[in-house]
Amino acid sequence: MSERLVEVEVLRYNPETDSEPHFQRYSVSCEEEWVVLDALNHVKETIDPTLSYRWSCHMAVCGSCGMMINGEPKLACKAFLRNYEGVIRVEPLAHFPIERDLVTVIDDFVSKLARVKPYLIPKEDKPLSAGEYRQTPAQLKKYKQYTLCINCMLCYSACPEYGLIPKYIGPAALSLAHRYNADSRDGGREERAQEVAATEGVWDCSFVGACSEVCPEHVDPASAIQQEKIANMVDWYKEHLMPGGAK
């Protein structure tokens, strides 16, 4: 296995001692097949135990290692060092406040997730004895892709609208709302519309598409948002233009 000396420049911030963040450079002897997360782990284990960042699975499943790598939102466990030349700049996810070093404050995202009611709201309540809610493969296919989100928040970092309008509910939460809206067993679309059809819901999206480009799970949040826009537009015209449709 060949080794390579890699220079990583990491944004450091300690709220107890620093008035503002600054970069710190480390030289790390890395194996050819390492990812950025391996380099950070190596720094933490051998050079600087105070370096803080989130990670858990090391296999693009838990969604906790999102960070800006050379200015792009990436999963550190999926960003191979061999794809980078020169100094690699590592920063916390853009658009989120920094808690410490590469750790961000994610409360805004978590509360938005909860607001869209990301759970099944059954169309008809039936007793257990009536059996399971059945679904055909075609019905499953309608929303399956939107179940793959790992809540890594890369899409929020990539989205210029979220950067401009912090109230915007944002790609992952809206995709999750769509995941349930598109589920044949679900009847909660009208309830979710309180958030989804609001200005801060799908209508703050201007279809930049950056979310879909950076999503490591190919969820394609932009497509979910556009489908929700069309559905909500149809609802709006029905409510306002059809006789007796006004609510």
Added chain:
Amino acid sequence: MAKSNKPLVWGPFAAGGTITAFVTPVLIVLTLLAALGYVPEMLGYENLRGVLAHWFAKLSVSVIIFLSLWSVAHRLRITCYDLGVRADALVAAALYLAAVLGSVAAVVYLARI
């Protein structure tokens, strides 16, 4: 939270975007052909004028022009916002008005054929 009224302006924007995606390339090809001197008989001036004499052709062309202009106006409105022009109500009013005026001009012109 209250539902947004954005669908009112977004509906024609989406429709216009879809239409222009199909119509614009055709228009470009036809314009290029005309510039090179190839004007198929069917698309000659007299012929097109004849087609536009029919009320249904007038209606279709008016709708296409309105939706296309509206789509451009809405896109520009969002672009202005993204470029930092935050007087959204003013920008929106000016651009939508331009789209409506353009459409009215087209209708007036078509009506005279």
